[in-house]
Amino acid sequence: MLSLRNISKSFIQRGLVLDNLSLDVSAGDTLAIMGPSGSGKTTLMNIIGLLEKPDSGMITFLGNDIRNYNDDESALYRSSNIGFVFQDHLLLPHLTVRENILLPILALKQSRAEAQMKEEEAFTLMRKTGISELSAKYPGTISGGEAQRAALVRALVNKPSILLADEPTGSLDADNAEIMGELLSEMNSELGITLILATHSDKLAGKMARTMILGHGKLI
Numbered sequence: 001m002l003s004l005r006n007i008s009k010s011f012i013q014r015g016l017v018l019d020n021l022s023l024d025v026s027a028g029d030t031l032a033i034m035g036p037s038g039s040g041k042t043t044l045m046n047i048i049g050l051l052e053k054p055d056s057g058m059i060t061f062l063g064n065d066i067r068n069y070n071d072d073e074s075a076l077y078r079s080s081n082i083g084f085v086f087q088d089h090l091l092l093p094h095l096t097v098r099e100n101i102l103l104p105i106l107a108l109k110q111s112r113a114e115a116q117m118k119e120e121e122a123f124t125l126m127r128k129t130g131i132s133e134l135s136a137k138y139p140g141t142i143s144g145g146e147a148q149r150a151a152l153v154r155a156l157v158n159k160p161s162i163l164l165a166d167e168p169t170g171s172l173d174a175d176n177a178e179i180m181g182e183l184l185s186e187m188n189s190e191l192g193i194t195l196i197l198a199t200h201s202d203k204l205a206g207k208m209a210r211t212m213i214l215g216h217g218k219l220i
Helices: 041-048 071-081 097-107 112-128 144-156 174-191
Strands: 002-011 015-025 030-034 056-061 082-085 162-166 194-198 210-215
Touching: 002 041, 015 041, 030 041, 041 162, 041 194, 071 082, 082 144, 097 112, 097 144, 112 144, 144 174, 162 174, 174 194
Parallel strands: 030 194, 030 210, 082 162, 162 194
Antiparallel strands: 002 015, 002 056
């Protein structure tokens, strides 16, 4: 499904972060990427999601070379194929939980019927993740664990092929981290979504089929 070949990325202040890195991910994979802070995990996730461009190398998705997509093509790739979950939920404080979750639907050109179907599926996911009763609440009035579950549902409403989760349990207590880990595994098994996680958590990594370590710019 996804292939990265000889990806390099450097920054003026940090120097070389990714050094001829290669990675293959098949449909339905669950992959944890571990490594110390500053090793480039977030940079790698951003490159997969076309939020950043590598300095060199090739990225292919479903056989298509996507590295040189322009801004519009990159945005369409993300909205159609990629779901993001970050350490901080990034819910907009002035929107309700429901409005936050449905935001990605607005990014795609689709018929009213298609949008309505996705809304119904979003409510199904809200029930599955235990946040359906929070629909009308604002992010500032719910717990961190509930907000992170809302962020997960938001990432799934457009039925992405790949879910990129960057430290999804990093800001959660042990109980909520366990809940999030179980939910991620369920989304993979029930919906067939490919998971790529960047994490410091051995427990979360243990729920994935593969774990790779990022260090000195390379994955092992």
